[in-house]
Amino acid sequence: MSNNIDFYVVPQYTLFGVPKCGRGIPILGIPMEDTVSFRPGTRFAPSVIRTWSQYFEFTPTEDLGIDPLEKACDLGDLSLMQGMADKNLERINLVVKDAINTWGRVVNIGGEHTLSLGVARAVRESQGSYGIYIHVDAHLDSREEWPLGQSLSHATFVRHIINQVRPQSLVFLGFRSYDKEEINFVRGLENSTLLSTRDIRSMDYHELRLLIRGVIDSYPGPIHLSIDVDVLDPSIMPGVGNPEGFGLNYGELLRIIKAVLDYGGSRVKAVDLVEYSPPNDPGLMSLPTIIKLILDVLNYL
Template sequence: MTTDPVQPVSGTEVPRFAGAATFARLPTIDAVPDYDVAVLGVPFDGGTSYRPGARFGPMAVRQASRHLRPAYHVELDVAPFRTTQVVDAGDVAANPFSIDAALGEIGRHADAVSGDGRALVTIGGDHTVALPLLRSVARRHGPVALVHFDAHLDTWDTYFGAPHTHGTPFRRAFEEGLLLEEKCLHAGIRGPIYDMSDLRADESFGFRTIRAAELDVIGVEAAARKIRDRVGDAPVYLSIDIDVLDPAFAPGTGTPEVGGLQSRELLALLRSLTGLNLVGADVVEVAPAYDHAEITSLTAATVVFDLVALLARGRTSQAPSPPEDPARTPPGGSP
């Protein structure tokens, strides 16, 4: 950006429970002449196989994001909204009755808001939405490396004969040539499966997996190193299903699996991925009807903020200094 970014309204000026209903109270897409990163909501859950409700995810994550103090990300040493123009691009009006129609609408909307070098961070919606988002990314960057945080592989062929569900997006993406072979990885996978052929098929697509049980053994640092070694300098798309977390940390989701990551582990992994050629990301499967005290929504909002911060770091030659007046936002303090 050639002009100073329009930043979110500070919680020291307007209380965080008031003001705009955008993500982190960012400006809307039509309030600035240009932007670098757009946060887009995709309220669609027509591909859900168990508990529905992720269509309400974008609204809940935006509401929870009011709690953030987004001026400065301490661990990533970046003030993302000072150096990068980020906007809230609103929601895709995805057809709730036709998966195929919705996929087309999502892809077209993603194309419209992410051209000319802009990046997109999407809030779902169920994981079906990752397919049109990958199609859009591939139209701009060619095939990409995929780092996929999830309890499930999401490389099934069909479910009850349906080829497009929240369990199939990455098989379809592989078949369509959207992914770089031998550059894709799942992290946090766990739980029983229908058949061992699911694992064999997944490996045949070029995926490798860090299961949740393996993470218990090797730790976050080694897992992050595996991810970095896997993707190298390829353009990377991050797809984060909130059910990668244990239900204790993310109860508000459609297909919870016990034995998952802690929220601290997920954040540590993400914050270890600085330097990757990140070109886009999504956070999906927040179903607020099953949430308690906004636990899941607040976690997802924090993850979205981390993704924006990663993109901002990649777009600046050096990290900015901390806030000029730290007394206004004391570490760990209020407001």
């Protein structure tokens, strides 16, 4: 195991009781919360998910005849420095890069969405290129500043990915909240694909799969799938920092994940599941959905 992982990752109860990492698909907790702009609490998600996961049935949505947990292992949670976003992103980069180099891919449990900037850097550095960034989120996270005067936050980090990491293609799925400058910016990108919640609702299963396959087949290189759980409707996922109405239902989100992982295959190097906020989740109502989401990602990887 890499020295970066040994030094920065704090051992915890393992997720679902799976072994600590020696082999399998590593799951890494990233409790980053330095740039949130509304309701704090995402830093508690990895430890809460890990602790409570022991009490759920480990059954994915679709039975593929395999046990998804047999191919998973738990790296534990990154040790981060509260309020030091740049240093934390450097640490995320180091550890995620080591995880990809060692195990081929990694599933990251956040934490705020800004962490995906560190993951994107790690994907590029470990693979020598950066192919497709797939952003599944109620928001575009592509503002120039938010709050005003703050250039790096969970509402701006995608613009940093574009400027620093330079993906070959960007795909925005499930968005429904944005400002005019932001939407004009992403629409003006030559290599972007945008499907709002309304667009996804208007497509049938095969149309959506064909569109995602078309993008994946058109751009070589590694794929980074980043999912903010606020893409789900607040009636399903109330435990987030920035809820937005008219969200996807779980089946619609699962179709996206299945298509990306089916067609992306071994090119998918990182999957981020971010922005669950236990302090904003009444009675931990969202927790069963988060647990199912992790199992389903492992099932299709």
